[in-house]
Amino acid sequence: DHGEEEAEEGVVKLTPDQIKASGIGVVAVGRGGGASTRLAGRVEPAIGGRAAIASTVTGRVERVLVAPGTAVKSNQPLVIVVSGEAATFKAAATAAAAEAEAIRLAYGRDKSLVEQGVVARQELEASRARSLAADAAASAARAQVAASGSPDSSGRVTISSPVAGLVGNVQVTPGGVVSAGTLVAEVSNPDMN
Numbered sequence: 237d238h239g240e241e242e243a244e245e246g247v248v249k250l251t252p253d254q255i256k257a258s259g260i261g262v263v264a265v266g267r268g269g270g271a272s273t274r275l276a277g278r279v280e281p282a283i284g285g286r287a288a289i290a291s292t293v294t295g296r297v298e299r300v301l302v303a304p305g306t307a308v309k310s311n312q313p314l315v316i317v318v319s320g321e322a323a324t325f326k327a328a329a330t331a332a333a334a335e336a337e338a339i340r341l342a343y344g345r346d347k348s349l350v351e352q353g354v355v356a357r358q359e360l361e362a363s364r365a366r367s368l369a370a371d372a373a374a375s376a377a378r379a380q381v382a383a384s385g386s387p388d389s390s391g392r393v394t395i396s397s398p399v400a401g402l403v404g405n406v407q408v409t410p411g412g413v414v415s416a417g418t419l420v421a422e423v424s425n426p427d428m429n
Contacts, residue, residue, distance in 0.1 A: 285428025287399045289421050291414040292385035295319030298392065300410055306403045308423060315395045315408060315420050322384045323391030329377035330389075336370035343367040401425035 385393035
């Protein structure tokens, strides 16, 4: 026996202090206007809940990995495109990195030769400038590869979804040709409408 009355199911009793602390207000029931308003509109995904995914390169669609209605995770592959342009970017980046390394090694040798008094300091400064320029060219080539979707050496680019959700529309088919910027698929998250 605890001496308290059994609370009615679904009823939560609050003290006046609890009511005040929770910000609950009590108002008297009044008569409403009884009117209703109809509004026209449409349901759309919120910003960040939808993505229109485009090809980053011009090329041939090798594989389509999803169909409309497929649930995808963020960064899940949707389409694979093979691009000669992307293969060229990848090869140029590899060559630029190799050239930068060769020039960096030459700069290191020139540094050693200047310390030995064999090479003039102005030659070292020119060698350093060539090394910095080669590093910048290699960095730019790497950025171009990243911007084109990080292709492999064969020019294959995997186009992935930046958001999780459902694939709504697939705009490409295997064997088709896409240009850079062409819409590949749309993905939206129905929980973010």
